[in-house]
Amino acid sequence: MEKSKKKFSIKERLLTFKHVFCGFKVLWAEEHNARIHIIVSVIVVILGALLDISLTEWLIVLVLIGLVLSLEIINTSIENICDYISPEWHMIIKKIKDLAAAAVFLAAMISVVCRIIIFLPKLCDFFI
Numbered sequence: 001m002e003k004s005k006k007k008f009s010i011k012e013r014l015l016t017f018k019h020v021f022c023g024f025k026v027l028w029a030e031e032h033n034a035r036i037h038i039i040v041s042v043i044v045v046i047l048g049a050l051l052d053i054s055l056t057e058w059l060i061v062l063v064l065i066g067l068v069l070s071l072e073i074i075n076t077s078i079e080n081i082c083d084y085i086s087p088e089w090h091m092i093i094k095k096i097k098d099l100a101a102a103a104v105f106l107a108a109m110i111s112v113v114c115r116i117i118i119f120l121p122k123l124c125d126f127f128i
């Protein structure tokens with residue numbers, strides 16, 4: 001049925017969460033880089049609570065966690081599409097996968113720099 005003619009259903013909306021959890025399950029099971037991002041994110045949130053970072057700092061930390069994890073999910077999705085349409089080596093597939101990986105790397109590096117700016121002075125105050 002055409003999407004615009006479908007009736008709105010809360011049950012169907014709730015069922016979409018099932019697909020979301022399947023996505024997270026695949027990510028955790030198949031993507032080792034994503035596991036590292038998730039574990040580091042949990043550590044950063046715990047550190048944020050322990051070091052009592054400000055509201056603005058929380059917003060920056062949380063937005064960057066969301067950005068990096070979302071890009072990792074999109075990267076995984078792109079990799080899967082590539083593997084499906086072209087299991088053999090291809091120059092264009094290489095370009096597509098490298099670009100998607102570069103997007104995750106860029107966000108992860110910006111995130112690392114912001115975390116250093118936010119946490120390093122607080123960690124120094126705490127330990128010194």
Ligand SMILES: Nc1ncnc2c1ncn2[C@@H]1O[C@H](COP(=O)(O)OP(=O)(O)OP(=O)(O)O)[C@@H](O)[C@H]1O
Binds near residue numbers: 033
């Ligand atoms: N079919 C292909 N054709 C050309 N190059 C490929 C192909 N598959 C993988 N590559 C190259 O190998 C790299 C790693 O691809 P792979 O699919 O193994 O991702 P990965 O090891 O899971 O990487 P990531 O750490 O970004 O998740 C790609 O960035 C690309 O340069």
